[in-house]
């Protein structure tokens with residue numbers, strides 16, 4: 001990667017990823033982009049307004065900046081998607097299609113994240129394999145399965161160097177998530193530190209995969225720098241570094257904030273989504289093919305989160 005365009009660079013993952021990319025590849029070699037109206041830090045490095053549904057503008061930016069890689073993060077998440085499925089399809093699928101077409105025409109590399117949402121009922125819940133049943137029940141999940149297949153197709157049919165991971169819930173104290181089902185695992189830390197209590201919209205006993213932001217950022221770089229000959233999987237790799245339910249997370253937080261209280265007010269929409277997702281992923285393909293080695297487990301992440309928020 002020499003000249004990188006990051007879409008959705010003001011979002012939860014995009015805004016932290018771009019900082020690391022600029023450290024590694026040089027400030028002026030990493031172009032941030034987001035829709036007009038989203039807060040952009042123009043002082044931090046080159047930034048362009050881009051709605052990924054606008055194919056012409058995307059192509060113009062690729063040419064203007066002589067891009068060789070697109071890291072395509074712009075997307076709507078699971079809970080927001082259920083409120084407006086039509087908009088999600090237009091943004092997630094329209095955006096990815098435009099990115100792949102621009103990449104095909106210019107021989108660019110593409111990273112695009114899939115998600116644990118690409119799984120659904122019928123998928124093995126524990127140690128979910130890389131290749132298994134994918135019958136999601138959310139529009140977000142449907143867009144992720146379609147996106148994985150589209151990336152696979154562009155790789156096989158046109159030779160576009162497409163790479164991706166299935167992100168679990170991503171936890172950070174620097175940027176807040178928006179519109180996801182796993183967001184509770186971020187909010188709980190802020191409320192624990194600031195109020196000493198949290199009301200969870202996800203029920204006890206609901207396990208989901210999670211990852212700490214520094215590992216989520218590093219895995220994009222590791223995957224994009226991996227030797228293409230070693231990558232057998234072109235749809236999206238299972239990645240995860242921990243799996244917990246709200247009770248387990250609360251118990252870890254109580255090691256640092258003993259008075260922390262957890263209560264529940266379950267949201268049926270997000271609970272149904274969480275219930276349809278795996279409890280824990282098998283990440284062995286990512287380990288074997290490009291050396292995925294996350295650094296943070298639940299204990300290490302909890303220490304860092306609480307320190308960061310305080």
Ligand code: AKB
Nearest residue numbers: 077078115180181182
């Ligand atoms: C969401 O909850 O929608 C996302 C995801 C797992 O893709 N965090």
